[in-house]
Amino acid sequence: MALTDDAIARIRSMIQSGELPPGTRLPTEQQLSAQMGISRSGVREAVKVLEAARVLDVRRGDGTYVTSLAPRLLLEGLGFAVELLRDDTLLEVMEVRRMLEPVATGLAALRMSDSDLDELEKILDDMHDAADDAELLIQYDTAFHRTVIAATGNETLTSLLDGLSSRTVRARVWRGLIEGNSAHITLSEHEAIYRALCARDQLLAHASALLHVNTSEAWLRTVLSTSSDAPPTG
Missing domain, CATH: 1.20.120.530 (GntR ligand-binding domain-like)
Incomplete structure (x- = not known):
């Protein structure tokens, strides 16, 4: 759970800093895992949480994107x-x-x-x-x-x-x-x-x-x- 929380914080920080602006496609799960030094399962769970929070949009067969981050979402x-x-x-x-x-x-x-x-x-x-x-x-x-x-x-x-x-x-x-x-x-x-x-x-x-x-x-x-x-x- 701590690893998942860490992954959430890291992805959120990338979004807040502008490294991943709205509409941007995230690196692959494997790339994020290597970049953050966190297991792929931890990254996967973090993405699920952020998808539920409407921060990320997982498009099957296409990739994971940052949403518009609009208040309504x-x-x-x-x-x-x-x-x-x-x-x-x-x-x-x-x-x-x-x-x-x-x-x-x-x-x-x-x-x-x-x-x-x-x-x-x-x-x-x-x-x-x-x-x-x-x-x-x-x-x-x-x-x-x-x-x-x-x-x-x-x-x-x-x-x-x-x-x-x-x-x-x-x-x-x-x-x-x-x-x-x-x-x-x-x-x-x-x-x-x-x-x-x-x-x-x-x-x-x-x-x-x-x-x-x-x-x-x-x-x-x-x-x-x-x-x-x-x-x-x-």
């Missing part, structure tokens, strides 16, 4: 990791989302194009049509926020929030099923965000998004602390 596993967190740490995820999403929404108010706003309006109309279908409403809710965050043009921020939001989807669905008036609340909060974005009002967009996240967090805090009927984690 490197942070792809975040959502999966967050999904495995226990309920008692779910609130921590919501707290992080509360720190990031309102700021991102405020930034989007300055950067959204007219076509982005048109798309957002259509999603909002779809949300109204799905007001009685909790599962479908959540799908549109997710699309709404992805559209807003993507409009910031910050791929790292978009990937982070996409990963963090995946763990809260089940909780949001339960909110829709348990609280009879949650659809109305959700729609009015999204309308407020949309109006602030249309007005290009950064502070209002920030405040509207903060209120929306706080509503979800407050509900979840109550459920986890007082109810035995907590949202499923699977």
Whole structure:
């Protein structure tokens, strides 16, 4: 295991130094083994780990390449990791989302194009049509926020929030099923965000998004602390 860790560190160092820039084909397993003074099995295991982390792309019959190292690739596993967190740490995820999403929404108010706003309006109309279908409403809710965050043009921020939001989807669905008036609340909060974005009002967009996240967090805090009927984690 120590040899594998050493091989991972060595390959990572080669990438960070620019010796192996994005898109570059790695030397063969045998060459890397000789170059690093590490067994071929250690190099092989290191490549597997870095492939799983989306740092390397193993192309059968062609070779192993450094990926684009784009945030969407490197942070792809975040959502999966967050999904495995226990309920008692779910609130921590919501707290992080509360720190990031309102700021991102405020930034989007300055950067959204007219076509982005048109798309957002259509999603909002779809949300109204799905007001009685909790599962479908959540799908549109997710699309709404992805559209807003993507409009910031910050791929790292978009990937982070996409990963963090995946763990809260089940909780949001339960909110829709348990609280009879949650659809109305959700729609009015999204309308407020949309109006602030249309007005290009950064502070209002920030405040509207903060209120929306706080509503979800407050509900979840109550459920986890007082109810035995907590949202499923699977």
